[in-house]
Amino acid sequence: MTTRAQAQGTREGPLSAAVEIERAAIRLGGRPIVSDVTLTVARGEFVAVLGPNGAGKSTLMRAILGLVGLASGSLAVLGAAPAQTRNQIGYLPQRHGFGEGTRIRGIDLVRLGLDGDRWGISIALGSRARQKRRAERRLIEDAIALVGAAAYAQRPIGELSGGEQQRLLIAQALVRRPKLLILDEPLDGLDLPNQSAVAALVKRISTEAGVAVLLVAHDVNPLLGYLDRVVYLAGGRALAGTVEEVITAPKLSWLYGAPVEVLKAADGRLVVVGAPEAPHVHSHRHGDP
Amino acid sequence: MIGQLFQYPFMVHALEAGTAVAVLAASVGWFVVQRRQAFTGHTLSVMAFPGAAGAALAGAPTTLGYYVACLVAALALGRSRRPQARGYVGESATVGTVQAVGLALGFLFLSLNHAVLDGLETLLFGTFLGVSQGQVVTLFVVAAVTLAALAVVGRPLLFATVDPVLARARGVPVAVLDLAFLLILAVAVAATTQITGALLVFALLIAPPATAQLITMRPLPGLLLSIALAIAIAWLALGIAYFSIYPVGFYTTTFAFAVYVLVRMGRWIASRG
Numbered sequence: 346m347t348t349r350a351q352a353q354g355t356r357e358g359p360l361s362a363a364v365e366i367e368r369a370a371i372r373l374g375g376r377p378i379v380s381d382v383t384l385t386v387a388r389g390e391f392v393a394v395l396g397p398n399g400a401g402k403s404t405l406m407r408a409i410l411g412l413v414g415l416a417s418g419s420l421a422v423l424g425a426a427p428a429q430t431r432n433q434i435g436y437l438p439q440r441h442g443f444g445e446g447t448r449i450r451g452i453d454l455v456r457l458g459l460d461g462d463r464w465g466i467s468i469a470l471g472s473r474a475r476q477k478r479r480a481e482r483r484l485i486e487d488a489i490a491l492v493g494a495a496a497y498a499q500r501p502i503g504e505l506s507g508g509e510q511q512r513l514l515i516a517q518a519l520v521r522r523p524k525l526l527i528l529d530e531p532l533d534g535l536d537l538p539n540q541s542a543v544a545a546l547v548k549r550i551s552t553e554a555g556v557a558v559l560l561v562a563h564d565v566n567p568l569l570g571y572l573d574r575v576v577y578l579a580g581g582r583a584l585a586g587t588v589e590e591v592i593t594a595p596k597l598s599w600l601y602g603a604p605v606e607v608l609k610a611a612d613g614r615l616v617v618v619g620a621p622e623a624p625h626v627h628s629h630r631h632g633d634p
Numbered sequence: 635m636i637g638q639l640f641q642y643p644f645m646v647h648a649l650e651a652g653t654a655v656a657v658l659a660a661s662v663g664w665f666v667v668q669r670r671q672a673f674t675g676h677t678l679s680v681m682a683f684p685g686a687a688g689a690a691l692a693g694a695p696t697t698l699g700y701y702v703a704c705l706v707a708a709l710a711l712g713r714s715r716r717p718q719a720r721g722y723v724g725e726s727a728t729v730g731t732v733q734a735v736g737l738a739l740g741f742l743f744l745s746l747n748h749a750v751l752d753g754l755e756t757l758l759f760g761t762f763l764g765v766s767q768g769q770v771v772t773l774f775v776v777a778a779v780t781l782a783a784l785a786v787v788g789r790p791l792l793f794a795t796v797d798p799v800l801a802r803a804r805g806v807p808v809a810v811l812d813l814a815f816l817l818i819l820a821v822a823v824a825a826t827t828q829i830t831g832a833l834l835v836f837a838l839l840i841a842p843p844a845t846a847q848l849i850t851m852r853p854l855p856g857l858l859l860s861i862a863l864a865i866a867i868a869w870l871a872l873g874i875a876y877f878s879i880y881p882v883g884f885y886t887t888t889f890a891f892a893v894y895v896l897v898r899m900g901r902w903i904a905s906r907g
Contacts, residue, residue: 410803431805438803448668449796450851461793462804464787501851517800 361424363388363525363557364409369418370581371401378404379580380581382418386559388524390549392585393568394561396578397620402561403439405578406527410436424523430525435518439529439561442510451494454502455485458517487543488520489513491554492546508539510587512546519550526550529561532568540567547571565592566614568596577621592617639718639876648762650770655829658777661784662822664857665815665842669795673726674816674864675709675839677733678823681707682832684740685824686757697772700824707732708820709714713812759883760831762872764895773825780821787814792853834883838864841890848897863893 364386371378378401386392394402407413408420410427459481467474475508489498492512497505502513511531518526528547532540548571550557562568565575569588576585577592579600584591591597592615597605606618639645663691666675689699710732744751751757784791793801794808802808826835845906871885878885 361829412803436803440797440799443797446670447796449853453836453851453853454796457789457793458800458804461789462806463789464786496799514800585687598827627672 361421362386363423364559365419365421365525366409367419369405369408369420371404371413372416372417373413377416377581379578379583382578382581382583384576384583384585386525386557388557389442389551389555390573391548391558391571391586392560393565393572393575394559394578395565395575398563400578401528401581404579405435406529406559406561409525409527410434433524435521435526435556436521437514437518437526437528437531438515439471439533442507442534442564443503444504445503447501449502450500451498451505451516452485452489452510453500454513455488455498455516455520458488458520459484462545472594484522488516491550492516492518506539508542511535511539511543515543515546515550517580519554519556522554524556526556526558527561528558530563531560532562532564537567544568544571569615588615636873639873644763644765645766645872645876647765647767647770648872649869651765651773652762652828652872653865654721654770654773654777655826656838656842656864656868657861658780658822659826659835660842660860661781661857662819663839663864664843664846664860665784665791665795666819667840667847668792669815671819672836672840673729675713675773675819675823677729677736678707678820679827679832679835679839680733681736682757682824682827684736684743687740687743687747687751690826691743697769697828700827701821703736704820704824704827705817707736708816712816756831758831758833759881760829760834761828762829762875762882765829769828773828773876774826776821780818780825783818785813787811787818791815794812830886831883833895834887837887838868841894842867845897846892848894848901867893 362385362452364384366382366384369382370380379425382405394405396402406526408415409422409427411422411426411431423433486495489495492515494509494512494516497509498513502510504511511620513529515526515528527546531543531547535543544567547558549561550556560568565588572588574585575588575591576583577600579597579598580602582600584596584600592607594605594607597607597617597620601620603619603621605620608616608618610616639649662676666672682700683701685703686696687699688694689696692699704739711729790801790806790867791814793804794806794811798808823835823839826838830837841893842863843856843860845863846856849859850856867886867889870889871882875882875885
């Protein structure tokens with residue numbers, strides 16, 4: 346027991362990175378998705394994962410969760426093998442909103458994030474059980490307060506706006522106090538004000554709660570000014586660094602293996618021109634149209 | 635006058651059976667309404683017809699035919715079904731097909747048996763009267779086992795119902811739960827059908843939970859309210875049917891519908907005022 350605890354202590358020490366990927370290759374159904382990705386995400390860092398459709402952004406996230414294995418290379422999450430740390434990761438898969446008829450409150454969804462995978466019912470009474478229930482209630486209230494959703498958490502989630510639903514979904518991913526938060530396209534389907542509001546919220550979460558965040562996006566512009574770093578995936582490879590370092594014509598041209606231009610608008614927005622689309626499309630979107 | 639009800643064993647058995655079925659149907663029904671699987675529930679209830687006809691042909695007890703037919707139909711639905719990322723939109727065509735096949739099989743069994751099927755009216759519209767002690771015991775055992783199974787899977791099942799993608803990402807076995815719930819539903823419907831008849835299952839399976847969900851969206855209070863409504867409807871219907879010349883199924887359905895309409899109207903008025 347002692348040796349194991351010590352071993353874990355050394356591997357999961359405070360200095361181990363949130364995510365450490367070295368020369369990783371992933372194949373799905375024999376097809377190469379990414380071939381050579383090296384990337385380190387520090388604790389508490391807010392990193393955007395960018396790239397064209399089919400570049401393997403979602404697949405890389407699923408590898409970090411231990412849902413997809415590596416073909417070669419190495420991958421450590423919070424200093425351990427990916428599947429071992431899954432309960433310390435908050436994950437929001439790529440998705441669409443709830444239908445109007447979803448008859449459940451926002452707070453119930455957040456609670457499901459805490460105990461939705463628990464089997465059976467608890468009929469325990471007594472002070473210990475009461476204490477545990479109170480602690481769980483506090484976790485739920487804290488997560489809702491952190492995303493600023495207290496005003497509408499009691500309302501049916503199907504009647505809320507896309508931005509409000511997204512905040513509650515993020516609260517759901519945060520409720521177990523994870524050390525790493527993976528958000529797959531959380532800005533998708535939101536209008537521009539809501540996109541920057543959610544980006545600001547994620548930045549605040551990573552600072553206040555000390556959570557490392559990997560946010561998958563296809564457009565960097567709503568995130569400009571909030572990010573610590575970006576990871577750009579294309580052509581099976583990845584480049585990491587600040588926005589100014591990575592999103593440049595020479596770097597992206599190297600990544601795509603084709604000439605690419607980066608234009609900067611007067612307000613600082615970036616436009617990537619001439620990027621070839623990846624040759625294949627996503628195949629694991631669970632039958633979404 | 636009320637005491638009169640409890641003097642006859644047949645009435646006591648009817649109240650016991652009605653209670654067991656009300657609790658079972660209302661609990662399972664709460665998930666049916668959340669999952670929008672009412673059509674599936676209806677299809678399973680119709681399986682009472684091939685079940686009863688097949689049992690008559692084979693010389694087996696009718697009750698056994700109900701359970702076997704419902705479970706076989708549930709397995710057929712479960713095998714053919716591919717859960718979508720959200721909701722169960724693509725399901726209704728399959729359910730309709732299974733329903734048609736079930737009815738056709740029932741008709742075949744009936745003609746093979748030279749069209750002898752006792753108690754067709756009971757099969758369709760149910761009876762609370764003439765429930766035997768043995769049937770009551772069986773109903774209690776079936777209800778207890780099914781409710782225990784529902785209690786075990788309840789929370790992950792709710793998660794998989796509200797958001798299958800999220801639940802799957804958190805390691806909840808969504809496909810297994812889909813099938814497990816179909817089997818739970820099949821047993822609940824087979825048990826309820828014996829009392830309410832194939833066509834009036836909805837009075838206890840759908841109406842009370844649908845009413846409860848209009849009143850509260852909180853999972854546990856909604857579930858308990860659904861059960862309370864179903865018990866009240868069953869008792870009231872039995873009590874009035876005892877003094878009336880009209881069948882109990884009529885009262886069960888009427889009360890269930892009346893409560894639903896009243897709550898709907900109440901909500902409508904509240905939302906305007």
